[in-house]
Amino acid sequence: MGRFLLRRLAQALLVLVLIACTNFLIVNAAPGDMVDVMAGESGAADAAYLAALREKYSLDKPLPVRLGRYLGALATLDLGHSFRHNESVVALILSRFPATLLLMFSALGIALVGGVVLGVAAARRPGSLRDSVISVVALLGYSTPLFWFGLMLTVLMSVKLGLLPSSGMSTIGEDFGTLGNAVDVGKHLLMPAVTLALFYISTYTRLMRASMLEISGMDFARTAKAKGLNERQVAYRHVLRNAILPLVSLFGVQLGAVLGGSVVVEVVFGWPGLGTLAFDALFQRDYNLLMGILFLSSVLVVLVNLGVDLLYSVLDPRIEVGR
């Protein structure tokens, strides 16, 4: 176990270094640098001032030297400074991170429950009308652009029915007490979370169905049936528990996609998380901040996948994780 852990950690570290190098290359491949942006903003600037700025931000050094410095800074979690917000990038990201985490985990929770329920329902009667309807609905969910679904949900729930707030995370300037505030956030959270969940409900449903069908053909499931348990008991007590495992690994694989999806969903609902931060950074040309978000999101994906691998080996000791 210890050796596996070390190997896996080394691999994850290597991937992180490579990601950092990729980030660096992308920024340097773009025409113009940070100083050009700053000069453009202020209208004009003389060459000596620009040169001084370049020296200040070490932009005058050769590429390998700058790459070395960049990696060194990343190693100490220094992602640079956002000259737009006049704050360190790490502090900015951390301040927005909880909102995104709340949105992501609510969405994944909804997707997991919905996916398991629909997947099991479909797998109990393969080939039936119910199965076909569920699989078409799942494909439909997969085919729907999330931001569009969010907009249509807003039209229905906020504009037509007036049930839910259409944007933000809480009602501005109101204090409903601890419980009241939680309910208020919950109301704001519901639509974005359901929107973000839509895509993943589809994938979870399909995976759950396939996994249920595979497991119910196994010897132990046949034994359970043979000893006289009814179908319901076999499905829920024996098959379901084993079939749910692949969903755990899908969680890790999909985290990156959820983070990406949360950008459009946050923009649609004005949710004050990393997605809107990235969106604003994009149009304010705040590249330090943008690269910081990209890098930290990748770090998060690497860490969660590491965790999922370990969790997997705990949940199912038969799995040889070392590969």
Added chain:
Amino acid sequence: MIERLGFWPRFARSPTALFGLVILAAIVVLAIVGPFLYAADPWAMATTPFQWPGDDPTHPLGSDNAGRDVLAGLIHGARVSLTIGVVAASAAVFIGVVVGAVAGYFRGVVDDLLMRFTEVFQTIPHFLLVIVLVALLQPSTPIICGAIAIVSWPPVARLVRGQFLTLRQRAFVESCVVIGMSAPRIIFTQILPNCIAPIIVTGSIMVASAILIEAGLSFLGLGDPNSMSWGAMIGFGRQSLRTAWYLAAIPGLAIQLTVLAISFVSEGLNDALNPRLG
């Protein structure tokens, strides 16, 4: 020997696959001949703003906040979406095939290096990377296709590598090595034709996801500013969502229908090309 059905009978066995194919064909025809049948400039102010669908028979799907014809935008958008979907997916398949084939054929250190490289692109959140690439390198159709291809190739590479690792051991490959065939020739003329089926299936799903990524990009305002795409139309429509929600609804339905049709077709392809699963 069990007689195997041909490709068409197996594909046509599935009603959803046929349905998808018909819809997809209709959208392709619309994209190709639409501009000739319904000659309207998607950017021109054609009529009074905010005409609801059905208000004016000469503009069947109504007009947006600037009086632009919605149907004209829809037709133009079909061209944009399909072009970007097909070009981006083809580029992704090309990169994936080359990386996967080289890794699976040469194995060892080459394989290790290429797989770490693949892992990097699987780890970075795709949509974020596309946004960053397009924003830094200017939003134009070639850049958008390239950015989508850069985030989409890893699954193809893994698939092709897996196929190559097993096929590499087969006698027919070894005999090619023995008669002195060059590595590129073995890769492209001997092994690759044997794994074309799963590549086609994965590639077809990629067209669908590329269309969705492009829609998201242009919704955020990062599309090619010179082309009227479905995502951009939703973005414009969002500004008047409260009063004229049809402006966002119509192009969204078009995206949904197109992606659904492609998904049906690729499921049908999968069932027809992988008879083991059928």
